[in-house]
Amino acid sequence: MKILLIYLSVLVGCLGLAVLASKSFTTTPCWCWSRDQGMVVKPKPHPVSNEYVSYGSYGSESDWSNPERIIPLDYDQAQGKRIFYQQCVWCHADTTPAGPSNRSNVTPAPPLMNDGAVLNGESDASLQKIIALGGSAVGKSAMMPPYGTSLTQDEINDLIAYMRVIAVPEYHRPSGKVNGTWRSKPS
Numbered sequence: 001m002k003i004l005l006i007y008l009s010v011l012v013g014c015l016g017l018a019v020l021a022s023k024s025f026t027t028t029p030c031w032c033w034s035r036d037q038g039m040v041v042k043p044k045p046h047p048v049s050n051e052y053v054s055y056g057s058y059g060s061e062s063d064w065s066n067p068e069r070i071i072p073l074d075y076d077q078a079q080g081k082r083i084f085y086q087q088c089v090w091c092h093a094d095t096t097p098a099g100p101s102n103r104s105n106v107t108p109a110p111p112l113m114n115d116g117a118v119l120n121g122e123s124d125a126s127l128q129k130i131i132a133l134g135g136s137a138v139g140k141s142a143m144m145p146p147y148g149t150s151l152t153q154d155e156i157n158d159l160i161a162y163m164r165v166i167a168v169p170e171y172h173r174p175s176g177k178v179n180g181t182w183r184s185k186p187s
């Protein structure tokens with residue numbers, strides 16, 4: 001009987017302490033910490049990161065001349081980026097987020113692939129032509145190789161979509177067509 005009483009009083013005491021503690025926690029988190037160190041749940045900071053911007057899209061590229069600016073890419077542009085870094089980066093970039101290139105050794109100097117001052121003036125059709133047939137076919141340097149047999153038309157359109165979206169100054173499409181090209185997506 002005595003044991004039971006002791007047991008009950010310890011139980012009640014514990015419960016009382018727990019209630020007391022929980023009450024005081026809602027007012028002050030802890031006796032020795034300031035409020036903002038304790039249990040206060042603060043909203044997490046939401047930095048602009050690659051991951052965040054690319055959410056819901058297919059990837060991103062940072063602006064070559066301003067790495068702070070992250071450009072989200074759609075499907076076609078992301079495909080274009082992949083092909084660019086496989087085929088064109090060696091001649092058409094100095095330093096990109098992906099690394100160095102050989103552009104300084106090429107004569108005539110190939111335009112940077114984000115050089116809107118040069119490329120914005122070209123129509124999609126003429127870009128298609130020089131990429132597919134090479135520089136010599138359009139009266140430019142044969143240092144620009146033809147890709148018409150190694151890349152499909154869709155892949156070349158993807159490259160153009162990529163170069164349009166990274167263009168500095170920004171490229172503004174003359175017509176209302178999405179990406180300026182009608183193309184079939186892989187199913």
Ligand code: HEC
Nearest residue numbers: 087088091108109110122127131135140141143144145159
């Ligand atoms: C071996 C180096 C080299 C590679 C690789 C290369 N290019 Fe070129 N590209 C050149 C050179 C050089 C020129 C400049 C030709 C001229 O102005 O006479 C050029 C010009 C161009 C132009 C025309 C720009 C204008 O003046 O209107 C486009 C578009 C282009 N390249 C796209 C590409 C794409 C896309 C790829 C990858 C699939 C690629 N190039 C790969 C060397 C290269």
